[in-house]
Amino acid sequence: QVHLVQSGAEVKKPGSSVRISCKTSGDTFNKYTVAWVRQAPGQGLEWMGRIIPQFDITNYAQKFQGRVTITADTSTSTTYMELSSLTSEDSVVYYCARGKGVDTTMVYDFWGQGTLVTVS
């Protein structure tokens, strides 16, 4: 069974950065994409970007360009999402999700448990 396990909750100061990890197990890490999606309380899902670990190719949502960096360590099957210049609006839950297919057929079939970031 595939599992994505994220790092724990974070409390950060405004203007600082946060780095969240997502470790994948149960399948070949390099075969898939890993995306990051965030969700404010009671709100919808917001796609932030994704990485194809095998080729180290990233694609970021325009809203987060210049502020988000997604990296992958294939030796540990771990993906990282770093978000900088934090404000109170970044106080949401962040999810990683495994993606199958190409961008236009993408399916997120397994998700991490979520990581709450509080900016205060």
Add this chain to the structure above:
Amino acid sequence: QTVLTQPPSVSGAPGQRVTISCTGSNANIGANFDVSWYQQFPRTAPKLLVFGDNKRPSGVPDRFSASKSGTSASLAITGLQPDDEAVYFCHSYDTDLRGSTFGGGTTLSVL
């Protein structure tokens, strides 16, 4: 911005059928990009319900079905059960955004 529009809420009685719409544009659903649907319970991660427009992962009951036509997609749930109460999100790729996008989510209430 949300480019896939869903109704904020739908409701139905146990045993009934409900549908949840997802309206997009020629930049996403209308471009024949795949639509997937996700189910989310409070304080848990989303779960894949339907992919490739109308395919179900193993373990998802056939009470859940989906379709797509033009610039819209829809999720149908038959034989409503109290455990179906959740938030449902549609998803597709958008060429204008150059990335994945989700609908705003629809809260299903089973009366």
